[in-house]
Amino acid sequence: MNDGDNPMCRAHAAPRCAATSKRTGQPCKGPAVKGWRVCRFHGAGGGHRAGADHPSYRHGMRAREWIEARREINDLVREAREIERLIS
Structure with missing residues (x-):
């Protein structure tokens, strides 16, 4: 199977969210929304x-x-x- 056939390959290769946890201090690790530095859970495209x-x-x-x-x-x-x- 070619990597281009699997849509999850693009998700795994996406830039990661820049948000960090207040509790652990660890980065979010979620994929950032295109054009934003954070994932959809941390406010990308919101408001x-x-x-x-x-x-x-x-x-x-x-x-x-x-x-x-x-x-x-x-x-x-x-x-x-x-x-x-x-x-x-």
Whole structure:
């Protein structure tokens, strides 16, 4: 049997997961997902998209863009108050 016929040969030859065990300190030894340094158990390809595509998205008022906009508005208000205090 040729090694190219067996699909497990590619799995055995794959790069190994870079995660280590907290308990033993030993490496994971699982095959890393293509394009990632870790296996599927240690977070490769996990997580949701940010923004409206996230399942917990409600109204967007806590989105990064809105938080940054509020921060800029608050900075402008602080500067205006400081100017007003200096003029008075």
